[in-house]
């Protein structure tokens with residue numbers, strides 16, 4: 024199977040090249056030229072399989088230049104007991120008769136980004152071998168909080184790679200920052216950017232498309248790549264857990280094959296919910312995809328009206344990993360819904376970069392309505408939802424997950440849809456201790472990582488091992504840069 028660009032379908036490259044490049048040279052996103060189809064027999068074959076086996080079987084459908092054995096070996100490394108605190112890897116927790124939670128934070132950094140970022144470095148290392156690459160790949164990451172840590176954890180000391188992470192200076196939680204600035208590994212770098220996530224992401228995109236910088240770096244022996252969800256190697260491992268959740272619901276007897284399931288996903292860059300869309304397109308019986316935003320509600324408006332307008336106030340919220348106004352992966356959805364019309368997609372993206380706004384065709388509007396429902400949840404309701412879930416189910420959820428739960432409830436109230444629904448839980452509550460404590464009526468007594476103990480005392484929930492270990496760790500990085508100076512940071516890092 025070949026991959027092509029959402030902005031130019033005449034580009035055809037292998038999966039290994041797509042993983043290595045991250046982003047197409049024309050600025051488009053690399054996307055499979057066809058979407059493999061799965062059927063009842065395929066799903067049945069996965070029901071009794073372990074998560075690692077499900078991963079290899081699903082990914083092999085797309086990565087035809089990797090063997091299934093190779094992918095299985097990667098999955099065993101990525102999701103083994105030294106990395107994940109449950110052998111289920113991505114367990115589905117039953118909340119009530121028609122509501123389930125897909126828990127994606129059992130990995131080393133306690134956020135769902137591990138699901139993809141434990142796989143990506145292995146896919147990339149293999150891609151370097153397969154394409155005979157002799158340069159060192161430097162991964163540039165813009166993070167809204169969770170990607171940076173998960174990417175460094177995945178890439179630390181991986182041969183022939185370096186990784187530089189940019190995060191918004193005052194836009195991440197204390198635990199998230201502590202996780203990043205204490206990262207170990209000889210090949211990692213971390214820098215705070217004065218600005219918000221969109222500033223960091225724009226800076227990284229700017230460096231990627233800067234011909235001069237690329238040439239300078241090439242002379243020094245480096246090529247750039249991305250670990251953001253614009254890289255296909257990020258999206259694909261995420262498709263797996265939607266299929267896996269469906270299998271788990273069959274296994275537990277909660278559904279039988281063919282029954283539709285809705286997924287509700289707390290959304291930022293649109294990567295996670297795009298993976299759910301690919302699962303649906305592959306033939307998994309999925310009903311509505313419910314897109315949950317915080318008060319950065321650009322996607323809610325888009326899904327309701329077909330107009331994407333980023334010209335609005337950026338809000339810093341208690342769910343920082345969703346504080347995003349430019350959701351990059353929407354481009355892949357538009358590409359698919361437009362019948363793979365690269366000219367149309369390029370037109371929208373040009374308008375977005377020039378005017379910050381575009382309106383999709385009537386055909387796309389209709390397609391969006393049929394498949395998606397969008398809603399958002401403000402700060403106060405996020406806190407109330409955490410408290411309500413804790414009281415009603417004794418289940419402590421994080422701030423991002425709470426946004427999903429609230430929007431799922433809005434959806435049910437508005438539509439009366441009683442379809443079995445799985446909401447996606449993307450982070451451990453321990454990553455956002457201060458807000459979670461306040462939400463359940465406890466005054467945070469300290470700040471930073473000290474709050475882990477307090478949350479443990481009041482909730483009784485075990486602190487993830489790696490977060491507990493943060494308390495004894497030294498800060499290794501202390502670099503801050505203005506957003507226009509990100510180029511210089513990269514050039515210094517790759518001396």
Ligand SMILES: *Cc1c(COP(=O)(O)O)cnc(C)c1O
Nearest residue numbers: 169291292293294295344449450
């Ligand atoms: C990244 C992230 C999200 C948003 O996921 P996207 O794929 O960017 O839409 C939601 N919750 C948490 C905890 C995250 O880290």
